[in-house]
Amino acid sequence: MQVQRVVLNSRPGKNGAPVPENFRLEEITLAPDLKDGEVLVRTLYLSVDPYMRCRMNEDTGADYLTPWQISKCVDGGGVGLIDSSRCNNFAAGDVVISFNWPWQTHAVMTGSDLQKVDPQLVDGHLSYFLGAVGITGLTALLGIREKGHITKRANHTMVVSGAAGACGSIAGQIGRLDGCVRVVGICGSDEKCKAIVEDLGFSTAINYHLEDVPTRLKESCPDGIDVYFDNVGGAISDAVIAQMNNGSHIILCGQISQYNKDVPYPPPLSEETQKNLQSKNITRERFTVLNYMSKADAALCELSQWIKSGRIKVLETVVNGIENMGDAFCSMMKGGNIGKQIIKISH
Numbered sequence: 001m002q003v004q005r006v007v008l009n010s011r012p013g014k015n016g017a018p019v020p021e022n023f024r025l026e027e028i029t030l031a032p033d034l035k036d037g038e039v040l041v042r043t044l045y046l047s048v049d050p051y052m053r054c055r056m057n058e059d060t061g062a063d064y065l066t067p068w069q070i071s072k073c074v075d076g077g078g079v080g081l082i083d084s085s086r087c088n089n090f091a092a093g094d095v096v097i098s099f100n101w102p103w104q105t106h107a108v109m110t111g112s113d114l115q116k117v118d119p120q121l122v123d124g125h126l127s128y129f130l131g132a133v134g135i136t137g138l139t140a141l142l143g144i145r146e147k148g149h150i151t152k153r154a155n156h157t158m159v160v161s162g163a164a165g166a167c168g169s170i171a172g173q174i175g176r177l178d179g180c181v182r183v184v185g186i187c188g189s190d191e192k193c194k195a196i197v198e199d200l201g202f203s204t205a206i207n208y209h210l211e212d213v214p215t216r217l218k219e220s221c222p223d224g225i226d227v228y229f230d231n232v233g234g235a236i237s238d239a240v241i242a243q244m245n246n247g248s249h250i251i252l253c254g255q256i257s258q259y260n261k262d263v264p265y266p267p268p269l270s271e272e273t274q275k276n277l278q279s280k281n282i283t284r285e286r287f288t289v290l291n292y293m294s295k296a297d298a299a300l301c302e303l304s305q306w307i308k309s310g311r312i313k314v315l316e317t318v319v320n321g322i323e324n325m326g327d328a329f330c331s332m333m334k335g336g337n338i339g340k341q342i343i344k345i346s347h
């Protein structure tokens with residue numbers, strides 16, 4: 001059987017933005033005879049995610065992430081269908097997900113790398129398993145619950161950076177549902193600002209490319225900031241932290257503004273921001289969703305119910321075709337997506 005796959009063509013270097021030419025499309029012949037324990041899967045949707053930028057480096061800088069190898073098939077989050085199975089846990093037609101799905105139109109995978117999922121959880125929107133009812137939804141929900149300390153009726157103000165992205169768009173809505181009286185989003189275009197306010201119910205949105213972030217934060221957070229869901233780091237986070245209240249909390253989700261630089265994670269803070277954290281007793285503990293997977297099933301049910309009842313809205317940017325994986329990844333890293341960036345591989 002002829003299949004298409006994407007391999008790593010070159011590395012962008014630790015200090016450099018990724019480009020589509022870092023990836024290469026190939027056609028290979030897949031021998032579909034399965035060994036015991038193996039399944040043949042058809043890929044439906046693939047995910048591109050910011051952590052993949054580390055996997056493009058020879059050394060990822062994180063012990064739980066392996067580097068992608070040159071000329072080898074790239075992998076990440078994926079959802080698909082079992083075509084045929086020699087594994088007792090799976091039968092043809094099952095919908096399955098994996099964190100290590102090869103960027104390949106069909107693939108032979110080991111059953112132990114796959115998890116069967118119930119399409120009813122997402123009302124048939126199978127791509128949601130890669131976003132709102134998958135890792136990014138879990139990151140938003142568990143990040144807030146573990147590190148946010150939101151108290152109902154405490155009139156908390158929450159700020160979310162990267163607010164129109166996969167994690168940010170869900171985090172802001174959860175902040176509102178969990179009782180924040182005000183949720184302010186910071187993101188990179190007027191279209192994104194309009195979407196998060198009009199479609200997702202954020203109180204205010206700030207376009208950091210066009211507006212003065214400190215001034216707009218002062219206007220939109222008159223009582224200061226109690227919870228900050230930080231997806232981006234850098235100058236935006238310095239501006240937010242400067243307006244946080246005593247005893248407030250940062251959910252240190254990600255620092256994407258620093259991912260094309262050769263710095264450790266989390267990147268070092270400026271002296272002034274460090275002083276702000278200490279003098280105002282602001283918590284800023286590292287959060288990694290993979291450390292909370294024992295809570296994933298319950299959290300996924302909660303997300304599913306909120307989405308089915310319409311209390312959480314899901315935004316996605318979907319592109320078609322495995323040949324566009326590299327473009328989609330680079331576009332997401334530069335802000336081309338509203339909501340979760342998804343690549344549809346087959347029907």
Ligand code: NDP
Nearest residue numbers: 050165166167187188231253254255256257287288289335
């Ligand atoms: P998004 O869907 O948010 O896509 C990335 C977004 O980042 C872009 O759309 C862009 O939006 C924004 N961005 C890119 N460069 C910059 C910059 N220099 N300054 C400000 N914003 C920038 O991705 P995810 O939701 O998947 O991930 C968001 C964050 O969450 C990342 O930092 C990621 O590493 C982290 N994460 C952490 C996890 C954990 O366990 N802690 C798990 C999953 C994700 P814009 O147009 O607004 O610039």
